[in-house]
Amino acid sequence: MYDAVATAHGRLRERAPAGVNTAVVALTDGQDNRSRQPLDALVASLAASGPQEVRVFAIGYGKDASLPAMQRISEATRARAYEGDPVTIEQVFFDLATFF
Secondary structure, three states, X not given: OHHHHHHHHHHHHHHOOOOOOEEEEEEEOOOOOXXXXXXXXXXXXXXXXXXXXXXXXXXXXXXXXXXXXXXXXHHHOOOOEEEEOOOOHHHHHHHHHOOO
16 A cells, blocks of 8 residues: 555656645555555655645545554645545545545
């Protein structure tokens, strides 16, 4: 998951026009299985990403979702992490829309 977030964040930073709100939405169980980049390195990289802001909203989906890691990632980009399930997922996406 960490490598995927880093890649998506980097590509948006490179390609997004200036002044446009951009974001990565990661719908995940929050478990990182095979990333080369550790969580601390990802968070540091996101926090130091510079003036082209790309927020990372993480949605922990499922009963075993690891919310603490997702919160660190989202907070590094001035975004928010959410817990989602079949009952709440629609409201989560409505909440995300308020950031734009």
